[in-house]
Amino acid sequence: MTTIAILGLGEAGRVYARGLRSAGADVRSHDPFHRVDDPGLGQVETLKGAVRGADVVLSLVGGAAALTAAVDALPFASEGAVYADLNTVSPEVEVEIAEVADRHGVPMADVAVLAPVPRAGIRTELLASGTGAPAFAKRVGPFGVPVTVVEGGPGEAARLRLLRSIFMKGLAALVLEGVGAARALGAEDWLRDQIAGELGPDGHAVVDRLVDGTYRHSARREHEMRDALASLEQLGRPSDMTKATLAWLERINSERRTP
Secondary structure (H helix, E strand, C coil): CCEEEEECCCHHHHHHHHHHHHCCCEEEEECCCCCCCCHHHCECCCHHHHHCCCCEEEECCCHHHHHHHHHHHHHHCCCCCEEEECCCCCHHHHHHHHHHHHHCCCCEEEEEECCCHHHHHHHCCEEEECCCHHHHHHHHHHHCCCEEECCCCCCHHHHHHHHHHHHHHHHHHHHHHHHHHHHHCCCHHHHHHHHHHHCCCCHHHHHHHHHHHHHHCHHHHHHHHHHHHHHHHHHCCCCHHHHHHHHHHHHHHHHHHCC
8 A cells, every 4th residue: 555645734735645545655744833623634743654655645735845844754755655746836945845855865856736636635636856757656656646747857757837826816917907907997897707718618617716816825936936937037038927927916815915
């Protein structure tokens, strides 16, 4: 039986813990900040207890804690394990995590999550790069986790995810701007229908996800778009739309912080 350690029991971590366990994996999850009363999560008290002996270590602790989690967890990783970082971080941070993993002799996979995890659960599409990517794909594939391995070292999957984010978060900002203007004119339903018609059969659901998801995850997405902007500037490419998307997210988060 494949043993999978899951670090972090936020929304995505809980989905992967339940889904992988239901699919037949031996799941051991750990989160020092969340004690969830759910036996389906396989929660253990210590980081060492989760990581020691695991075939795969999935890090889903959130971008701000990704590097710290790797530093803390990798000393406990067993020989033959693969460390997979699924957090939304910059390519540079993925390289740092890979360097930590290398010092401990553990192959690392930079894993980009290509859609909100609650929508498709463990069947959410993933991209993986780095020395640990092939092993990661081989070990989680039998549980129904779709992984596309891309050429390149750690950071490559993260770079591709940022490209996707430029489009998806930019589209969300455009929808927010249009819907907000339409609401002021009393024409919100009409414009939503127009946008939905351009987005295909599930257009209305897509519009709802773009709007609701932007507000729900605005803090994380602001950080993500800062990384995307930095990437574009390093490439010397125009970044007008990304700057505008970032401005929208900054505005939303500023309004939330205002009493």
